Amino acid sequence: MTSIAVVEGDGIGHEVIPVARHVLSFLHPEYEYFLVDVGYHRWEETGCPCADRDIEALKSADAILFGAITTPPMKDYQSVVLRIRKALDLYANLRPVSGDGFDIIIVRENTEGLYSGIEVNDPHRATTLRVVTRKGTERIVRKAIDLAQRKKGLLTIGHKANVIKSDVFFRDICITEAKKAGIRFNDKYIDALALDLLQHPDRYNIVVTTNMFGDILSDVASFLVGGLGLVPSANIGEHHALFEPVHGSAPDIAGKDCANPVAAIRSAAMMLEYLGDNSGAVRIEQAIRHVISAGIKTRDLGGRAGTKEFGDAVVKALHEP
Ligand code: NAD
Numbered sequence: 001m002t003s004i005a006v007v008e009g010d011g012i013g014h015e016v017i018p019v020a021r022h023v024l025s026f027l028h029p030e031y032e033y034f035l036v037d038v039g040y041h042r043w044e045e046t047g048c049p050c051a052d053r054d055i056e057a058l059k060s061a062d063a064i065l066f067g068a069i070t071t072p073p074m075k076d077y078q079s080v081v082l083r084i085r086k087a088l089d090l091y092a093n094l095r096p097v098s099g100d101g102f103d104i105i106i107v108r109e110n111t112e113g114l115y116s117g118i119e120v121n122d123p124h125r126a127t128t129l130r131v132v133t134r135k136g137t138e139r140i141v142r143k144a145i146d147l148a149q150r151k152k153g154l155l156t157i158g159h160k161a162n163v164i165k166s167d168v169f170f171r172d173i174c175i176t177e178a179k180k181a182g183i184r185f186n187d188k189y190i191d192a193l194a195l196d197l198l199q200h201p202d203r204y205n206i207v208v209t210t211n212m213f214g215d216i217l218s219d220v221a222s223f224l225v226g227g228l229g230l231v232p233s234a235n236i237g238e239h240h241a242l243f244e245p246v247h248g249s250a251p252d253i254a255g256k257d258c259a260n261p262v263a264a265i266r267s268a269a270m271m272l273e274y275l276g277d278n279s280g281a282v283r284i285e286q287a288i289r290h291v292i293s294a295g296i297k298t299r300d301l302g303g304r305a306g307t308k309e310f311g312d313a314v315v316k317a318l319h320e321p
Pocket of ligand 1: 068
């Protein structure tokens with residue numbers, strides 16, 4: 001039986017994930033769903049945001065539906081999200097942004113770069129090690145090349161090789177692999193790329209980049225489609241896969257029933273694709289579009305629908321032929 005670990009996490013995760021799960025359960029009541037309770041709230045209650053047994057529970061699932069976890073900017077607090085990505089070796093973070101006339105997937109390296117977690121602090125200096133390995137770069141660019149081949153698209157390599165030597169390394173490995181694969185590719189400095197992506201989204205298909213650049217670029221790119229409430233993501237490794245909205249726990253709107261659940265529902269659709277149910281994924285996207293075009297929208301899109309109300313409308317649309 002297909003088993004799905006469900007992590008609500010913190011903040012609006014408690015609102016958008018039950019909606020996404022409702023949609024999934026409607027299409028796949030036969031899946032086994034089990035909750036894994038990790039997050040900052042667990043740290044506040046018990047001093048431990050994520051135990052080893054939680055990691056083992058996540059590893060036991062066929063796929064993970066994930067909300068978002070608050071990471072307080074405290075020196076001694078270890079990010080649960082980074083821990084899970086590393087423990088499950090979820091090296092490829094795929095963040096699709098599609099709209100009228102453009103179809104982009106940002107392929108972000110997810111386990112190293114500036115989020116290596118190797119940091120040294122003393123009262124006079126704080127340093128973070130930006131780690132770019134050959135193995136890490138080869139596997140992320142191969143994933144991006146594979147997507148570019150499947151979509152018959154252009155591969156763009158985003159980097160800052162003019163300033164950062166570890167990005168000369170990253171760029172050169174990406175170029176070598178792209179030449180070997182015989183695909184169309186170009187490379188751009190990440191700052192110029194960020195603006196150009198907004199001005200000319202139709203010029204991009206697959207964008208591969210390092211961890212923090214990919215994180216920032218995908219938040220920026222969400223502007224093209226109406227904001228963070230709409231963009232899903234897949235975190236893929238060799239043995240595990242986790243699906244989560246690009247947005248975080250949004251403490252400013254948590255508990256108000258106004259968060260947009262579309263990014264979470266689309267993440268569930270990406271999960272179905274991963275599990276082999278492409279038609280389920282297509283049905284979900286059609287239902288979302290149907291509901292939005294009927295004028296049922298959350299506040300971020302100019303509407304007045306609540307999170308749950310929007311989710312119920314999507315499930316209702318799925319009922320209809
Ligand atoms: P955020 O994505 O939570 O919020 C940024 C802005 O977008 C906020 O104004 C928020 O209200 C809005 N927003 C986000 N999702 C929305 C939705 N579904 N509908 C409507 N509006 C939405 O980013 P942040 O404020 O920088 O971070 C808040 C917390 O989330 C931090 O602790 C951060 O570390 C964490 N975070 C976690 C993840 C993750 O778990 N993968 C990702 C990003 C941020």
